[in-house]
Amino acid sequence: GDSVTQMEGPVTLSEEAFLTINCTYTATGYPSLFWYVQYPGEGLQLLLKATKADDKGSNKGFEATYRKETTSFHLEKGSVQVSDSAVYFCALGGTGGFKTIFGAGTRLFVKA
């Protein structure tokens, strides 16, 4: 069945460091791919999405490119801030009533 694998956390970075959180997926068909962010004590928020191969989703300085050949959707940010500390979830599917499949989540800590 469809699945999402994320790099394990926690990831600890200093402010202004470069961030990569790896995400790979297994799916039949051509799913949409998503990154969600969950700040402490809050629900999930959609961070960015890509709906087809080679699409790049971007938001708030975060980017991810839908790579069909490597079945990957890695999240990147050039310079992280303390306020980026959160849990990041990679997900697939979830359009037109198909259920969303979430990865395990990667916790990011950014130190000042």
Next chain:
Amino acid sequence: SAVISQKPSRDICQRGTSLTIQCQVDSQVTMMFWYRQQPGQSLTLIATANQGSEATYESGFVIDKFPISRPNLTFSTLTVSNMSPEDSSIYLCSVEEDISYEQYFGPGTRLTVT
């Protein structure tokens, strides 16, 4: 984007009792979902609730334990019945917008069963 509110935001309940969680959306949506998120874990889908039909439950979840109502296009409830400490978790309501297919989440209900 859809804005979702949940009540209560948190509760502490005795084992054997039931709690009903309410989910209100500020726009009409067809697809609503209920998830469980145990501490430090990912999300597990409990059921999909479409207005006008019975909820569809995922493997491991049953209607007797988690009855769901979906009386209209902006509201749903999830009841956690006959609770045990294993039910302690965050319960999240989610909707999928009918046009964009983007999924939005409520802030969650943090349940502790003692």
